[in-house]
Amino acid sequence: MCLATCSFGLVLAACNIGDDETESGAFTAGPPSGSSAPTSATNASASTDDPTIGEETSSGTTAGGMGDGDGDGDGDGDGDGDGDGDGDGDGDGDGDVCDNGFLDPGEECDQTNFGGETCESLGFLDGELACDSVTCTFDTELCVSSICGNDVVEEGEGCDGAELGGETCATQGYSGGALVCDDSCALDLSDCSNDFVEDWEEGSIGPEWTLSGNQFWTTTTGDTYQGVYSAQSGTISDNQVSTIQLTLNFTQSGTLSFWYKVSSEESYDVLQFYVDNALQAEWSGDVNWNQRFQNVAAGIHTFRWVYEKDITISEGSDRAWIDDIVGTNAGVP
Numbered sequence: 001m002c003l004a005t006c007s008f009g010l011v012l013a014a015c016n017i018g019d020d021e022t023e024s025g026a027f028t029a030g031p032p033s034g035s036s037a038p039t040s041a042t043n044a045s046a047s048t049d050d051p052t053i054g055e056e057t058s059s060g061t062t063a064g065g066m067g068d069g070d071g072d073g074d075g076d077g078d079g080d081g082d083g084d085g086d087g088d089g090d091g092d093g094d095g096d097v098c099d100n101g102f103l104d105p106g107e108e109c110d111q112t113n114f115g116g117e118t119c120e121s122l123g124f125l126d127g128e129l130a131c132d133s134v135t136c137t138f139d140t141e142l143c144v145s146s147i148c149g150n151d152v153v154e155e156g157e158g159c160d161g162a163e164l165g166g167e168t169c170a171t172q173g174y175s176g177g178a179l180v181c182d183d184s185c186a187l188d189l190s191d192c193s194n195d196f197v198e199d200w201e202e203g204s205i206g207p208e209w210t211l212s213g214n215q216f217w218t219t220t221t222g223d224t225y226q227g228v229y230s231a232q233s234g235t236i237s238d239n240q241v242s243t244i245q246l247t248l249n250f251t252q253s254g255t256l257s258f259w260y261k262v263s264s265e266e267s268y269d270v271l272q273f274y275v276d277n278a279l280q281a282e283w284s285g286d287v288n289w290n291q292r293f294q295n296v297a298a299g300i301h302t303f304r305w306v307y308e309k310d311i312t313i314s315e316g317s318d319r320a321w322i323d324d325i326v327g328t329n330a331g332v333p
Contacts, residue, residue, distance in 0.1 A: 098136040107136035119143035125154070148185035157185040169193075169331065176248075176331025196248050196327035200229035205244075208332045213306075214240035225259040225289045225323035233271075233307035233319045245304040246325070247333060254329035256294045256303060262287040263316035264309075271320035274304040286316060289323075300333055 097104070101111045109115060109131035119127040119140065127143035146154035151161040159165055159181035169177040169192035177192035198206070200219050211217055215234025224230040234242035248256070262271045266285030273281045273292065280294060294303075307320040 099133045104136075108138050110136050114138070146185070148183075153185075158187045160185050170333075174331060176327075194251065194329055194331070196325070196330045196332065198246075198325040199227055200231055200323065201227050203229055205231065208246060210245040210247075211243070212245070213242040215242050217242055217244040217305075220321070223261065223321055225261070225321075227323075230321050230323035232321045235319070236307070236309055238309050238314070239311045241306055241308045243304060243306045244322075245302060247300060247302045248327045248330040249300045249333035250296050250298050250327070250330045252298045252329045254296055254298075254327065256296055256301075256325070256327045256330070257291060258325040259289050259291050259323045260287070260305075261289050261321040264307075264318055264320070265313050265315040268310040268313065269315070269318060270308055272306045272308060274302075274306070276302055277304075283320075296327070296330070298329075 098107065099111060101113055103110055103113055103115055109117070109129075111131060111133070114129055114131065117129065117138065119125075119129050119142075122129070122138065122140065122143065124140065124143035124145050125147055127140075130139035130142060131137070132139050146156045146160075148157065148160060151163050153160050153163050153165045159167065161181060164179055164181060164187070167179060167187060169179045169189070172179065172187070172189055172192060174189070174192040174194055176194075176196045177189075179192055180188045182188040203219055205211065205217065205219060209217075213234065213236070215236050217231050217233055219229045220232045221228055223232070231244065233244075236242050256275075260271060260273075260283065262283045263286055264270065264284050268284065270282045270284040272279060273294075275294060275296070281292065283290075305320070305322055309318070
C-alpha cells in the first residue's frame with residue numbers, strides 16, 4: 001500500500017515512514033499498540049526546518065533516497081526501464097534499426113537481406129547488388145548495365161564490336177576516315193580525319209570506289225609507290241577501257257593529290273584523269289612514279305581515272321597504276 005494510517009492518527013505520505021522493510025521482505029512495526037505518542041524528537045522529520053527534506057529533485061527522486069516508487073531504477077515511474085517499451089533503447093517506440101539484418105518499414109535492404117531483389121530485377125544486365133549500411137538503400141555501383149563484346153550496343157555503350165550504332169566519321173563531324181570501336185565499347189575516332197586517304201594497304205578496293213569498263217582495276221603488290229599495295233588497271237585489249245572512280249565531299253576548298261605510273265604505247269594507250277567529267281590530264285609511254293595535285297572547290301566532286309587503249313599495238317606493261325590518294329578537307333559523302 002502507498003498510504004498507511006498509523007495508530008497515532010497521522011496519515012503519512014509513504015508507507016516506508018514508520019514501517020521499515022527488512023532484508024527478508026517483512027516489515028517491522030512502528031510504535032507498539034498502547035505505547036506513548038512519539039516525542040517531538042521522534043517526529044523531527046515532520047517538523048524540521050531543512051528545506052530539502054520532502055522536496056522533489058530534478059531527477060524525479062525525492063531527497064533522502066525516496067526513489068520513484070516503481071522499482072525499475074530509471075526514474076520514469078512506469079516500471080519498464082526504458083520509457084518506450086520497444087526494446088531498442090532509443091525511446092521512440094518504433095523498434096526500427098538500420099543494419100540489423102531485418103527489413104523494417106522504409107528500408108530497401110538491410111545487410112544481405114535484399115527482399116528478393118537482384119541487379120537483374122532492378123533492370124541491370126548483371127552484377128552484384130549491395131546495401132548501404134547507413135541508409136539501408138540499394139547500392140547498385142557493382143551492377144552492370146551493359147556487356148561489352150557481345151556485338152550489341154546497350155545502355156552506356158557507344159558501340160560494341162563491329163556494331164557502331166549507325167555512327168560514322170561523318171556523323172562525328174569529320175570529313176572521312178574509318179570509325180572503329182575500342183575494347184571498352186567506346187567509339188575510336190583516331191582514324192577519322194578531315195582528309196580522305198587511300199593507300200590500298202587493306203589489300204582490296206573499298207566500297208567507296210566505283211569500277212567499270214572491260215576489266216576492273218585491282219590491288220597489286222607488283223609495283224607500288226610506297227607500302228605493300230597500289231591499284232592497277234585491268235588487263236585490257238585494243239580499243240578497251242578500265243575505269244576507277246571516286247566521289248568526295250569537300251567541306252571547304254582543298255586539293256586532291258595522287259601518285260601515278262604508266263607503261264604503255266606512247267600517245268595512244270593513255271591514263272586519263274577527270275574531275276566532274278572534265279579531262280584534267282593524261283599520260284602515256286614510260287612514266288615512272290609522279291605526283292599530281294588538283295585544286296578543288298568546296299562541295300561534292302567526282303574523280304575518275306581511265307586507262308584506255310587505241311585500236312592497235314601494245315607496248316610496255318600496257319597498264320597504269322595509282323597510289324596514295326589524299327583529299328584535303330574531304331571525305332566520302
